[in-house]
Amino acid sequence: MPVFTDWPEGPSCYPCRSMTLIADLVSLHHVDSQARALRSRLEGAQRHRTIQERQGAQLQTRMDEVRTQIRHHQSSAANHEAESGSVDARIESLRQQLNASTNPRQYSAILAEMKTLQTKRDEIDELALAQMQKAEELQTKLVDIEQQATERAKIIDVANAEFETCRAEVADRLASLEQERIAAASRVPRSELEAFTRAADLYDGEAMAELVTIDMRRREYVCGACNMELPAEKYALLVSNPNVAVTCTSCQRILFLPQVATAHS
Numbered sequence: 001m002p003v004f005t006d007w008p009e010g011p012s013c014y015p016c017r018s019m020t021l022i023a024d025l026v027s028l029h030h031v032d033s034q035a036r037a038l039r040s041r042l043e044g045a046q047r048h049r050t051i052q053e054r055q056g057a058q059l060q061t062r063m064d065e066v067r068t069q070i071r072h073h074q075s076s077a078a079n080h081e082a083e084s085g086s087v088d089a090r091i092e093s094l095r096q097q098l099n100a101s102t103n104p105r106q107y108s109a110i111l112a113e114m115k116t117l118q119t120k121r122d123e124i125d126e127l128a129l130a131q132m133q134k135a136e137e138l139q140t141k142l143v144d145i146e147q148q149a150t151e152r153a154k155i156i157d158v159a160n161a162e163f164e165t166c167r168a169e170v171a172d173r174l175a176s177l178e179q180e181r182i183a184a185a186s187r188v189p190r191s192e193l194e195a196f197t198r199a200a201d202l203y204d205g206e207a208m209a210e211l212v213t214i215d216m217r218r219r220e221y222v223c224g225a226c227n228m229e230l231p232a233e234k235y236a237l238l239v240s241n242p243n244v245a246v247t248c249t250s251c252q253r254i255l256f257l258p259q260v261a262t263a264h265s
């Protein structure tokens, strides 16, 4: 059970103050949860923008890769074509020698070399064709990726605009809530503030829970957040001393009675 004899700052006892610890915690919860919700909204818009930008960058990388591959295949095809051209020139030269040849043995030798070179040229032409086909296939793929990148760029623009709008909308309110939170937090003793922050971090800002009375006669109570049964002593303690931070046995949220929330909402 928290003891309030070692408060680091502020008044030495809560009864000297106009507000109780529980009321101060509820006030803190009020501003803290609003600030967290706004921050979460802003972070959500920022996260969405970051995801879209990352996908845009991935598309850009893929485009660069495909363009490099296309250039590689085009260059390879050009090399094969040049090689085919020089083989062709050699064949043409042999053809002239063939026409001028009068020696049957020489004629046969030239003819055989020409046939070998023609086979070689055909093979080179096929290689050149295969490289050009690959380049064309990649060109089709590139057009598809470019379209995706164009669409993604539009989505990024929208995400950017949404983020800027969100920031403009929440910036002022968030700044004033942060100030209110500092003021509200300064009224809460350190150990209770730590318990509050721990629960707020754990439950996305929902650091406090209402103690719900199920049956007063049978002394049945539950935590309004996690619905777990609470010992009757928790209720008794809250009713008798509003300057004690009573936590839920199960979820560790700080408990309050409904009338406190109504008074300070």
Ligand SMILES: [Zn+2]
Binding pocket: 209, 223, 224, 225, 226, 227, 228, 248, 249, 250, 251, 252, 253
């Ligand atoms: Zn609970």
